[in-house]
Amino acid sequence: MTKKDNLTKLPMKELKERLVLKTIKGRKYYYLKVPFGLSSGPHKTKKVMEAYVCSESSSDDVLRKNFEIASFKVLIEILITLYRFTKRHYRSTCISNGEIKLLEMLRFSYNVLLGTYSDTDVKRYENAIYTKYVYGTTSIEGNTYTLRETDLTLNEGLTVSGKENREFYEIENYTKMKKYIDSLSTIKIDIKLIKKIHSIIMSNIDDSCAGEFRKVDVGIRGSNFEPIPHVFVESELKKILKWYEKNEHKIHPVELAVIFHQKFEEIHPFKDGNGRVGREILRLMLKSFGFPTIFIDGKTREAYLKALDSGNERDHKPLCKFIVGNLIDFHNDLIENAKKTLQIAKEKNLEKYFKHKKIDGLLKKFLSM
Numbered sequence: 311m312t313k314k315d316n317l318t319k320l321p322m323k324e325l326k327e328r329l330v331l332k333t334i335k336g337r338k339y340y341y342l343k344v345p346f347g348l349s350s351g352p353h354k355t356k357k358v359m360e361a362y363v364c365s366e367s368s369s370d371d372v373l374r375k376n377f378e379i380a381s382f383k384v385l386i387e388i389l390i391t392l393y394r395f396t397k398r399h400y401r402s403t404c405i406s407n408g409e410i411k412l413l414e415m416l417r418f419s420y421n422v423l424l425g426t427y428s429d430t431d432v433k434r435y436e437n438a439i440y441t442k443y444v445y446g447t448t449s450i451e452g453n454t455y456t457l458r459e460t461d462l463t464l465n466e467g468l469t470v471s472g473k474e475n476r477e478f479y480e481i482e483n484y485t486k487m488k489k490y491i492d493s494l495s496t497i498k499i500d501i502k503l504i505k506k507i508h509s510i511i512m513s514n515i516d517d518s519c520a521g522e523f524r525k526v527d528v529g530i531r532g533s534n535f536e537p538i539p540h541v542f543v544e545s546e547l548k549k550i551l552k553w554y555e556k557n558e559h560k561i562h563p564v565e566l567a568v569i570f571h572q573k574f575e576e577i578h579p580f581k582d583g584n585g586r587v588g589r590e591i592l593r594l595m596l597k598s599f600g601f602p603t604i605f606i607d608g609k610t611r612e613a614y615l616k617a618l619d620s621g622n623e624r625d626h627k628p629l630c631k632f633i634v635g636n637l638i639d640f641h642n643d644l645i646e647n648a649k650k651t652l653q654i655a656k657e658k659n660l661e662k663y664f665k666h667k668k669i670d671g672l673l674k675k676f677l678s679m
Contacts, residue, residue: 322370325377329363338366340373342380346388346422357391359384382655389418389648402562404630412638413564415648417600423647437465439603444484446607447589450614453477479514480586486510487590497594500551501544504579507590511583524581537578546577563599565626567592568633572621596637604633605640 329340340363345356361380364372393414402410424432445460455463455470455477462468463481470478487510491497509521523543529536538546550573557566571592578584593603606614610632617629638645 322374325374329377331366340364340366340368340377342377342384344384344388359387359391361387382651385418385422385651386655388422389414389652392418396562399559400562401560402565404565404568404627405562405634409634409638410562412645413601413634415645416602416637416641419644419648420602420641421600423644423651439605440484440488441465442605443593443603444481446605447586448477448480448484449608450606450611451480451585453480455481476515480511483511483513483515486513491594497598499554499591499595501547504547504587504591508580508583508587511586511590516582519581523579526581528578528581537576543577543579547574547579550574550577564596564601564634564637565630567595567599568630569621569626570595571633572618572626572629575618576622592633601637602641602644604636606636610636 326340328342330343331338332341333339342361342363343358344360345358361383363380364376368376393411396410396414405413424435427435441461441464442457444464445455445457448455448460455473459470459473460481463470463478464485467482467485487507490506490510497503505521505523512520524540527537527539550570553573554566554570561569571588574588574591575584580587589604589606596603613632617632620626620628
């Protein structure tokens with residue numbers, strides 16, 4: 311991807327347009343202000359990071375140099391604010407402190423650093439991630455489309471010769487899914503949304519059961535675990551939805567979403583499509599907390615199913631480790647972008663700028679990773 315601009319080459323007029331002038335005791339000073347949101351359940355809030363640049367009377371060279379320093383200060387303060395915010399508000403029994411740091415680097419890079427790229431590149435990046443997600447979540451269930459074929463159907467609406475109609479609709483339905491999700495002003499995971507997701511996923515595949523909870527008892531192929539009787543499906547779903555809402559402000563967002571995912575698959579509310587619905591809900595939960603999507607395909611299917619089986623025995627650590635590792639590995643390029651930002655701060659000896667904020671210790675810990 312290409313950055314919108316280079317800080318050292320940005321025209322002075324455009325550079326000044328990014329700043330705000332504050333008058334203090336009759337003198338004017340340039341400040342850099344960057345708004346960002348902390349999207350974490352009931353703790354959702356919007357903050358503005360501010361950094362002093364220089365006085366209005368400063369030379370262009372001083373302005374440019376200080377603008378670059380201020381930019382890195384703001385970026386790093388956002389990263390560390392995210393980390394401290396998470397550590398302050400959430401507990402975790404399945405995710406290590408080192409993993410939490412990497413997850414915050416990921417969230418920071420995905421929500422903040424991507425904003426330094428062109429809108430076209432960001433859209434292309436998001437489409438590529440979604441295409442891989444669709445390819446993975448359908449291939450787990452036996453769809454034989456390749457990644458390239460998934461792209462042709464999902465993004466260009468083309469059919470692929472030699473494939474069953476069911477396989478085509480399994481892919482094509484995710485085009486409808488994206489349009490529906492994008493049309494929502496807010497996303498609230500509830501019974502209505504769960505049924506809607508299922509109705510889209512099963513459209514033209516099995517319309518007789520699309521959007522309806524199972525009316526029979528079922529087993530899970532390849533597992534000795536037996537889901538609850540069908541008469542308890544809705545009541546059990548309401549229980550885990552209530553549990554999710556109750557713990558939104560207590561449990562680490564990724565761990566919370568993972569445990570919900572396991573419990574959902576354990577209930578197995580539909581006759582067919584439970585895996586795809588469950589992973590879509592997981593994707594939306596992660597998205598609501600500012601994380602990109604997961605990517606599970608045939609190569610990781612066995613490890614994923616084995617981790618789900620452990621959850622049936624009330625051991626959620628394997629699935630948490632699997633999903634956290636999946637996020638970190640699949641989006642390693644985003645994490646590397648965050649590390650590069652930290653490395654530049656280290657090379658420019660910016661630690662000294664943070665001592666008055668009492669975050670220099672945390673910065674050093676990040677820099678040592």
